[in-house]
Amino acid sequence: MKIGAFTITEVIFGHFRLDxxxxxxxxxxxxxxxxxxxxxxxxxxxxxxxxxIDVGDRRFLVDVGMGEKWSDKQRQIYGIRNTPKESWGFEPRSVTDIILTHLHFDHAGGITSPTPDGGVELSFPHATIHLQRANWNHANNPTLKDRASYLPENVQPLANAKLALYEGTSEVVPGLLVHRVDGHTKGQQWIEVTDGTNKLFFATDLIPTAHHVPLAYHMGYDVCAETLLVEKQAFLERARTENALLCFQHDADTAAVRVVMNDRGQYAGTDGVRSLDL
Ligand SMILES: [Zn+2]
Known part of the structure; x- marks a missing residue:
């Protein structure tokens, strides 16, 4: 799909399952x-x-899937099925910039790849990696609540990458913005693409699926439910009043919806599309 100068293509890096x-x-x-x-x-x-997201001579990738560093047992527990690299639809070397919404393993696992000697290496060594500084600091020193989601093999190698660290809401290039939210994990960022009229909001784990649009439906993984609910309400109200296309990272069936208020006064999704590329 196109928004102003941006060409946006969805990439399904794989599927998995959670309780x-x-x-x-x-x-x-x-x-x-x-x-x-x-x-x-x-x-x-x-x-x-x-x-x-292609714009001018830059190619942005927003999050990189779970990657390949999983044991057979982990693949079974999480039901991990990765999309083969040949089917991604783009050449990894063509990516100039990677925006990581946060460093949880199901968003950033693909940032490093296993090497034959049992180590790991950066999967996109030439790309600049855009991250909130708060999330980078948190991932390097996670607290008890979500440290199981921050795996050292996805975090430590980034010390050798080209990092662009943000302090809150920032405009990466004109019309491409990152917005910091802290309820799911410290320093998560959701993505806005806009030409001033048409807007796409990539909600990441603030609203992971279409089933999470109702305000009370949020994840047990969230580090602070109270903060998340305030952030989510503000996000949904913006999406509704600005008629943004709300895109879900984790919904296996619905890629995006518009947000409306239903006749019970609750936020709901409408006009669901299965793919951004249709
Ligand atoms: Zn997460």
Whole structure:
């Protein structure tokens, strides 16, 4: 799709699954399972949807999927199915810039790749990596709540990468903005692409799937539910009043919706599209 000078293509780096209870926090199963049923192990199936954004002579990639550094046991637990590199639809060397929404493994795992000697190397060695400074600091010294999501092999090698670290909301290039939010994890950033009229909001883990549009439906993984709810409400209100296309990173079936207020006065998604590329 096109927004002003931006050409935006979705990239599905793979699929995985997480426990449905964890994905919906304090929402009881008899409610969330009406929206998306779990599998026999109570897991719901998720995508790793990234954006490839071309503008001028720069090519931005927003998040990089889970990567290949997984044992057979981990692949089984998380149901990890990676898209083969040949099917990504772009040449990794062509990427000039990578925006990481945050360094949790399902967003940044692909930033490093395994080497034959058992080590890891940067997957995109020439790309500048754009990150909130707060998330970089947090990932290097995570707290008890979400340290299982920050794996050293995805974080430490970035010390040798070209990093562009932001202090809050910033305009990366005109019309491409990153917005800091802290409720899911410290220093997460969601992405806005705009030509002044048409807008795409990439919500990352602020609203991971279309099933998480209702305000109370948020993840048990979130480090601070109260902060997240305030941020999510402000985000949804902007998406609604600015008629932004709200794009989901983890929804395996719905790529994006518009946000409306339903007749019960609650935020809801409408006009769902299966792919940004249709
Ligand atoms: Zn996350």
């Amino acid at each position: 449905g209870g964890c994905m919906f926090g304090s929402v009881p199963k008899n409610l969330w399972s009406k929206s998306i049923p779990g599998d026999p192990e109570n897991c719901i199936h998720l995508a790793c949807r990234s954006l490839l």
